[in-house]
Amino acid sequence: EIREEMDVKERMEKATVLLNRFFFKNTAATEIYTLSQHDAALMFPAIPLLMNVYGNRFHTLSDLIRKIHDEYVWEKHIPPEWEKQLINLNGRVKWMKYTLACASFGFLFNMLTVLALYLDRIFMARVIFGSCCVAMIVSVVFFIRDIHLSTESLKLHLSDMKIDED
Secondary structure, rough: OOOHHHHHHHHHHHHHHHHHHHHHHHHHOOOOOOOOOOHHHHHHHHHHHHHHHHHHHHHHHHHHHHHHHHHHHOOOOOOOOOOHHHHHHHHHHHHHHHHHHHHHHHHHHHHHHHHHHHHHHHHHHHHHHHHHHHHHHHHHHHHOOOOOOHHHHHHHHHHOOOOOOO
C-alpha cells in the first residue's frame, strides 16, 4: 500500500513536469520572446485610428481659433474674459502638436520595425517596436492633457453664466 502511494506520487510528479514543459515551455527565464511581423501588424489599425481622432480634434481647435481671430479682426479688441481662453487655447495647440508628433513617430517606428524584421535584425526590431509603444503611450498621455485643458476651457465658458444647481 505504501509502495502504491509512492508510485502514485511519482506519476503525479512526472505528469506535472510534462504538463509544465508542454504548457509553459515559452516562459522559461532563459527563453526570449521572438518578435514577429504579426506583432507589428497589430499596431497598424490602432495608429491611424488614433491619428484620425487627434487630427479631428486639431481641426476643431483650429476652426475655433480662426473664428476667434476673425471676431478680433472685425471688432479690433479682445474682451477681458477672453484672455484666459486665449491662454488655454495656446496651451491646447502646444499639447496637440506634441500629441500628433508622438503618434507620427509611433507610426514611423512601427514601419521601421517591419523593415528591421524583414532584414532579419531581431534585436533592432525589438528596440524600435518598444520605441513605437512608448511613443504611442506618450501621445495618449498628451491627449489626456489636451482633454483636461479642453474641460478647463468649458468651465471658463460656464463661469459666464449663472447656473442654479438644485
